[in-house]
Amino acid sequence: MTDDAAEPADKEILRRTLDGRWYDVRERSRKIELNAYAPPAYEMDTETHRAAVLERLAQVSASGLPQVGFPAAQGGADDTGGGMIAIEMLGFRDLSLMVKSGVQWGLFGGAIQSLGTAAHHEQYLPSVMNLDLLGCFAMTESGHGSDVQKIQTTASYVAETDEFEIHTPVPSARKEYIGNAARDGRLAVVFAQLHTPAGEHGVHALLVPIRDESGEPMRGVTLQDCGRKEGLNGVDNGRISFDHVRVPRTALLDRYGHVDSDGSYTSPIDNANRRFFTMLGTLVRGRISVSGAAQSATKMALLIAGRRGLARRQFERAGGGEEVILLDYQAYQRRLLPLLATSYALNFAQDELCGRIHDLWSGEGTPDGRAQRELESRAAGLKSTATWHALATIQASREACGGAGFMAENVLPQLRADTDVFATFEGDNTVLLQLVGKGLLTNYSEEFEDLNAIDTVRFVADQFVGAVIERTAARSIIESFKSVFSDTDAVLRDRAWQVMMLEEREKHLVDTLAARIKKGIGDGTEPAEVFNLAQSHLLHAGRAHVDRTVLESFVDVIEKCEHAGTAQLLGTVCDLYALSLIEADRGWFLEHNRLTDTRAKAVASAVDDLCRELRPHVATLIDGFGIPEEWVEAPIAKPDSIS
Amino acid sequence: MTDDAAEPADKEILRRTLDGRWYDVRERSRKIELNAYAPPAYEMDTETHRAAVLERLAQVSASGLPQVGFPAAQGGADDTGGGMIAIEMLGFRDLSLMVKSGVQWGLFGGAIQSLGTAAHHEQYLPSVMNLDLLGCFAMTESGHGSDVQKIQTTASYVAETDEFEIHTPVPSARKEYIGNAARDGRLAVVFAQLHTPAGEHGVHALLVPIRDESGEPMRGVTLQDCGRKEGLNGVDNGRISFDHVRVPRTALLDRYGHVDSDGSYTSPIDNANRRFFTMLGTLVRGRISVSGAAQSATKMALLIAGRRGLARRQFERAGGGEEVILLDYQAYQRRLLPLLATSYALNFAQDELCGRIHDLWSGEGTPDGRAQRELESRAAGLKSTATWHALATIQASREACGGAGFMAENVLPQLRADTDVFATFEGDNTVLLQLVGKGLLTNYSEEFEDLNAIDTVRFVADQFVGAVIERTAARSIIESFKSVFSDTDAVLRDRAWQVMMLEEREKHLVDTLAARIKKGIGDGTEPAEVFNLAQSHLLHAGRAHVDRTVLESFVDVIEKCEHAGTAQLLGTVCDLYALSLIEADRGWFLEHNRLTDTRAKAVASAVDDLCRELRPHVATLIDGFGIPEEWVEAPIAKPDSIS
Missing domain, CATH: 1.20.140.10 (Butyryl-CoA Dehydrogenase, subunit A, domain 3)
Known part of the structure; x- marks a missing residue:
């Protein structure tokens, strides 16, 4: 850097530049007050830590910031970017809190928002947003983490009762490392292979209650605690298995795949692979x-x-x-x-x-x-x-x-x-x-x-x-450069x-x-x-x-x-x-x-x-x-x- | 690797090759039984973990292995290599135990052995070896970690009483991160700048009691707990400060620097720098x-x-x-x-x-x-x-x-x-x-x-x-190779x-x-x-x-x-x-x-x-x-x- 700048760099301008488009959300995030931890988190046992993070989660909720990404119809602000920034900012302060927020509003709420339809939004989003309803995003299984398309949990349509039956057919189909599962979650977005009388339709997501109001597991649901982890011990990760658990047909988040009361399956996307990756894209x-x-x-x-x-x-x-x-x-x-x-x-x-x-x-x-x-x-x-x-x-x-x-x-x-x-x-x-x-x-x-x-x-x-290099932001600037490229320095x-x-x-x-x-x-x-x-x-x-x-x-x-x-x-x-x-x-x-x-x-x-x-x-x-x-x-x- | 070997690799021969010169010590180490931890260490609070590691330390001691590096005169086997291998092997099982062993037998005991003379060996090594006397190696200070030669703790000879006075003159001279200091150590090898009436003689080590039999700090000694650490929480690291603490003249580990009762200083190494690095070399x-x-x-x-x-x-x-x-x-x-x-x-x-x-x-x-x-x-x-x-x-x-x-x-x-x-x-x-x-x-x-x-x-x-490349082990083999270096593969x-x-x-x-x-x-x-x-x-x-x-x-x-x-x-x-x-x-x-x-x-x-x-x-x-x-x-x- 040469020293001929007319003015030195300004740290406020620098901060404003780094804050970028959502600087206002960042500024509001900087004002969220969180309970102090006593003792500090690194001296807490796992249960105390989890409880402390849940308290802070409520304070984050009260700020109204993580909710801005939800639809205006449910009290959000349709501000996708702002909602993500609000969660990102928690990474400065408390990564357990950040992850628990991400599970609740990003993954659990986000799945209902992106994969569900209006009825799901109306019924669930308000209580997801205000934390009345804590939930899980149950995708990963012990046998399939990276290759999610091959998960083994099933959701089979039962015409007699107009229900789906959620089932864990083999041990490797157990839902694994699921945030909010060990302690706080009541409802889970469960990813499962959808079966109807007409056949298999690939991975879909359904809303499955896992705990009742008193915190006891629902009938047919087995919950386990993943226990101590390397970090993020303020998040209650757990395992979930299902033994022929029934949920109503409306539990299917059906934006990309719908089952009618006659058991017939329809989707706006014909190709099953394409459908799967479209759903995954919401992640x-x-x-x-x-x-x-x-x-x-x-x-x-x-x-x-x-x-x-x-x-x-x-x-x-x-x-x-x-x-x-x-x-x-x-x-x-x-x-x-x-x-x-x-x-x-x-x-x-x-x-x-x-x-x-x-x-x-x-x-x-x-x-x-x-x-x-x-x-x-x-x-x-x-x-x-x-x-x-x-x-x-x-x-x-x-x-x-x-x-x-x-x-x-x-x-x-x-x-x-x-x-x-x-x-x-x-x-x-x-x-x-x-x-x-x-x-x-x-x-x-x-x-x-x-x-x-x-x-x-x-x-x-x-x-x-041939490779296609598509410049995104900087095209004009870069093309305006002229350089003979002679002197190395x-x-x-x-x-x-x-x-x-x-x-x-x-x-x-x-x-x-x-x-x-x-x-x-x-x-x-x-x-x-x-x-x-x-x-x-x-x-x-x-x-x-x-x-x-x-x-x-x-x-x-x-x-x-x-x-x-x-x-x-x-x-x-x-x-x-x-x-x-x-x-x-x-x-x-x-x-x-x-x-x-x-x-x-x-x-x-x-x-x-x-x-x-x-x-x-x-x-x-x-x-x-x-x-x-x-x-x-x-x-x-x-x-x-x-x- | 080509497939024309007459015989496949043998895992036992492989193990024996990796075990190397001290394979017998390794085999004996493999037979040491240690208490199981319940709950596992990662669920223990700090104090429980420390106590559990101390129990295991006694079991390691009972094996007799870490002691083989000490002099035969004190019941060891003069087996420097074996003593190190015994500690290295603990790294497979329990790193807190390995570090606590290293502090006790390697650093604390090793300093007495290497820097002390016969009287120190006779008086202390047996109880160091059998854990009757737990100790510290107090070198690092909060202000000087890498540049140990500039530590600020002082040890001043007091002719009137034939004693040294150990003192922490400034906050940055506080001994820092010292293993065994927070809980178990009773005696410390303290590194300090040695002063006699004739002047300064650089860094020397002295034996300073820090706790009495009941575990209370000695008068003039302030002990603090470093508290929770990223890892190694079974080791009780602490801080030590000295307020004009007196020890007898014989507390000086005087192999490389001796003070007579008339206060005169002698050393087999004239150059003070050289003396310091010789002492450090024992590390x-x-x-x-x-x-x-x-x-x-x-x-x-x-x-x-x-x-x-x-x-x-x-x-x-x-x-x-x-x-x-x-x-x-x-x-x-x-x-x-x-x-x-x-x-x-x-x-x-x-x-x-x-x-x-x-x-x-x-x-x-x-x-x-x-x-x-x-x-x-x-x-x-x-x-x-x-x-x-x-x-x-x-x-x-x-x-x-x-x-x-x-x-x-x-x-x-x-x-x-x-x-x-x-x-x-x-x-x-x-x-x-x-x-x-x-x-x-x-x-x-x-x-x-x-x-x-x-x-x-x-x-x-x-x-x-010009650079001197001194081959160590492989000279003959390498020189026997002949290669035209033509074909890349x-x-x-x-x-x-x-x-x-x-x-x-x-x-x-x-x-x-x-x-x-x-x-x-x-x-x-x-x-x-x-x-x-x-x-x-x-x-x-x-x-x-x-x-x-x-x-x-x-x-x-x-x-x-x-x-x-x-x-x-x-x-x-x-x-x-x-x-x-x-x-x-x-x-x-x-x-x-x-x-x-x-x-x-x-x-x-x-x-x-x-x-x-x-x-x-x-x-x-x-x-x-x-x-x-x-x-x-x-x-x-x-x-x-x-x-």
């Missing part, structure tokens, strides 16, 4: 919320480690002089600052994604299919990237704080334990990244989500003509060059992936094996796509930032983000002649330089996260307690 | 034990995830067929098998290091200084590498197990939480790797450990003539090529590091800044050195393995280890023309291929770890409970 909100909450937790970790690194000194620089501030060490900067830059980048991508789902879902009627598929892919990619980033950053922050970071009072252990499962729930990250890769291979064609490995291979063999900080590098990597990875698949098929290799042997390649393509789109979101925000000093600081952060990515994968860029030896070495030096340039701005960049001081509980991060 | 055992215990925990994690991956299926390969075993997916193999190979490699390096310290310390008199410095460097490097490997592997294992990995009953969360602090205690990993780098730059010269940044820079500028699996690649990287990194420092000095840059700007480079050199020496240990073991089938399997594992390392740093190898584009891509393919080749041997390789079935507590890893 995209959950993934976006998890991505956002992971980012909130990450920012808190960076605040803690950053403040510690700014205050603590160790080792004299020269005999007798004052000891050196930790953040003045290159190794310390290297550990934290690229992660800080990445957190900025992901923040902007998250805001863009929230806007995208909001706009898509706020329109009338069913959203455009292709746009919806691209949205799902974007959410899958950002969720996997942001949650892995959270784990890496919280860990780096813990280590940067040494022994202090291991003490429960300093919050990092709780952040780490609570976010760990984010990498595998609401979609396993590895599986989600494969979904991104499949989207790229098929250019989000109508079939892509319901293509299994073999179908995908065949689709690619038949139809792939200038090139490395040329935004157009950075974007081009990531675009070329993505395009090359997708094209060569397709070529590899075609070659495998041509060689007569079994299609499933072709796909399996290309798995690393597919995952790499998925990551490359996410990196590129995240960078574009960042570029877009910088372009729109009207405060020169702030835009300049953001530009330096963006340089660090982009060059860190290129450095991390420089083996690939070298192998594919996108970097010369000299330039690759220059990238590493530039990352060192950028860390040093950003060093004086670390406090400002942390302030930009907009974390209220009263939310900072770690003693080592409090302004007056650093040694 | 090397602790680091080796931590490295070993981290490896034990890592192996348990691999057992859990490996068995799960062998048993669980997800997604049909083709319509209607059986679902695919997780470990048949390339992505799943890629996540776990390179880590499994690395665990094998580190195991052999650990055994070699144990042998080295054992032989060095078992000789008569003071060990050779240079050998001792190289040993310290080796221990620092392996400790940092093995503990980071543990964190990465336990995390990968957790994610590979999905939601089941997040459940406390499945052990992985406890392993992860307990090992986390290993990355920063007994020496922060980043600081330790810098020590390795400094050893390389100075070729373990007499001064190297007490060189601060500035001195190191000056030393390099004046004396560095053959080259990649040529052990001589693999070793050469790692040697050349190390040598180049050290040489260019020195050149960079010399250039910085020549340019007139401030020496401290020269050092700081080279920090990433220094760390890379340290890592490269560890990688190379670990590979050599592996090569040595294969050469000595007399069972052809087992040696062949180990050879494939070694290929995967070596090529994974090269793949991970292939950016460097490409930049420095040690790999062509084509060969770099071939390395990645070879890693894929090796994972597939090892897939049928995963169960055997896990069995090789020699973990008794009754130690496997995770339900998902029990043979009969997989779904």
Whole structure:
């Protein structure tokens, strides 16, 4: 960063920029008061912790914020984006509370909203919204987590009584890890294979009471407690089994599949696979919320480690002089600052994604299919990237704080334990990244989500003509760049060059992936094996796509930032983000002649330089996260307690 | 691996090979019976957990194993290596117990043994060994963790009463995170700046009672509880402050510094810095034990995830067929098998290091200084590498197990939480790797450990003539290899090529590091800044050195393995280890023309291929770890409970 900015970066403008489109919801979230925990959560036993989180849930409910995403007809505000932001903000404060909120309003309420019809909305949503009715989202089974389409719970229509019978036919059909199931949930959205006299119709969701008013399990329902977990112990996860449990026919959430009183099945979507993935698509909100909450937790970790690194000194620089501030060490900067830059980048991508789902879902009627598929892919990619980033950053922050970071009072252990499962729930990250890769291979064609490995291979063999890089936000800016790309130092900080590098990597990875698949098929290799042997390649393509789109979101925000000093600081952060990515994968860029030896070495030096340039701005960049001081509980991060 | 071996690998021979030189101690350790915990540790409150671990400590003591490292004169067996192995083995079962054992016998007892003289040994070691006297190792202070030489606690000789006065002069001199301090410790080895009327003599250790027989703090001693931690909650970490506490003159552990009754100070080591690092060198055992215990925990994690991956299926390969075993997916193999190979490699390096310290310390008199410095460097490097490997592997294992990995009953969360602090205690990993780098730059010269940044820079500028690669174990084998290095596929699996690649990287990194420092000095840059700007480079050199020496240990073991089938399997594992390392740093190898584009891509393919080749041997390789079935507590890893 050069020093010729007319004005320095402004932390309020920075915060406003990070707050993005839903800054008002964020500001309102910052004012929600929550009960203090005494003792702190890390000293509570499981039952006490669960009760304490339930109390806080009521306080969140009273704010009215999580409800804004529900229909205006039921007292919501049809504000899809705002509802997700409200949950994401809880990630700064209490991840158990965030997850319990996500289960109640996002998954349970969201399923009724998205999969149900008007009668369901009217009957249930008001009490879901105000917490009179706590519920579960019972999809995962012990035998099927990633491959949800193969769950084994059944819902069979019984014509005699005009009911469905919900049943767990084998042990592996037991519903597993279900939030709200062990203690608080009364009604569950149960995913099951729907059977009518005419046959099987695939996975559908039904509303099944699991506890009565007094909290006892309903007849035929067996509830178990998952017990202690690595983290999120304020959420009561449990297991649910059904023994021929009857519910009325109207319990079927029937927006995408309806059973008439004569037992006949109808659906607006003929193809069963397509229907399944349409229903699953309503889950995209959950993934976006998890991505956002992971980012909130990450920012808190960076605040803690950053403040510690700014205050603590160790080792004299020269005999007798004052000891050196930790953040003045290159190794310390290297550990934290690229992660800080990445957190900025992901923040902007998250805001863009929230806007995208909001706009898509706020329109009338069913959203455009292709746009919806691209949205799902974007959410899958950002969720996997942001949650892995959270784990890496919280860990780096813990280590940067040494022994202090291991003490429960300093919050990092709780952040780490609570976010760990984010990498595998609401979609396993590895599986989600494969979904991104499949989207790229098929250019989000109508079939892509319901293509299994073999179908995908065949689709690619038949139809792939070349990778399509669809720029989203930053097209105009990037195309306006002109650069001769001669001087290495200038090139490395040329935004157009950075974007081009990531675009070329993505395009090359997708094209060569397709070529590899075609070659495998041509060689007569079994299609499933072709796909399996290309798995690393597919995952790499998925990551490359996410990196590129995240960078574009960042570029877009910088372009729109009207405060020169702030835009300049953001530009330096963006340089660090982009060059860190290129450095991390420089083996690939070298192998594919996108970097010369000299330039690759220059990238590493530039990352060192950028860390040093950003060093004086670390406090400002942390302030930009907009974390209220009263939310900072770690003693080592409090302004007056650093040694 | 080709299939022409006359005999398949044998899991018993594999286990015996991994058990190494102290296989008898390992076998005896496998027979120690420990009380079952009820409820499990993850459901215990802190005080219950601490009490339960103390009970188990007595059972470990009764085995007689941890005591073998103590002098025969006090009832030990002078078996330095065996004593460390006994503690390392506890890492499979209970990491709180391992750490509490390490505090009691390794740090507390080890300091009395190494820093004290005959009178101390006679008076204290028997009761330390049999647990009549529980103690602390009070070195770290809240203001000084990595830079221990600057601790601020004082020990001042008071001639009038022939005593030392132990004092905490400032808040940052408070002893911090001290194991056994919150509950059980009665005597502490306290590190303090020694003052006599003649002046200051630097850091020395003294025996200071902190609790009386009834458990009350001694007068002038303030004890605080660190409270809940991320993990290791069975260990009672606390804080200790001293208010003018008096101890007799004989409390000074005076092997390296003695104060006479007339107050005069004498030491066999004139140079105060040298004296300090000699005392610190006695800590090397602790680091080796931590490295070993981290490896034990890592192996348990691999057992859990490996068995799960062998048993669980997800997604049909083709319509209607059986679902695919997780470990048949390339992505799943890629996540776990390179880590499994690395665990094998580190195991052999650990055994070699144990042998080295054992032989060095078992000789008569003071060990050779240079050998001792190289040993310290080796221990620092392996400790940092093995503990980071543990964190990465336990995390990968957790994610590979999905939601089941997040459940406390499945052990992985406890392993992860307990090992986390290993990355920063007994020496922060980043600081330790810098020590390795400094050893390389100075070729373990007499001064190297007490060189601060500035001195190191000056030393390099004046004396560095070129990197010295001293092969340890594998010299003869490697030199006997002859290879034309023509065909890429053959080259990649040529052990001589693999070793050469790692040697050349190390040598180049050290040489260019020195050149960079010399250039910085020549340019007139401030020496401290020269050092700081080279920090990433220094760390890379340290890592490269560890990688190379670990590979050599592996090569040595294969050469000595007399069972052809087992040696062949180990050879494939070694290929995967070596090529994974090269793949991970292939950016460097490409930049420095040690790999062509084509060969770099071939390395990645070879890693894929090796994972597939090892897939049928995963169960055997896990069995090789020699973990008794009754130690496997995770339900998902029990043979009969997989779904």
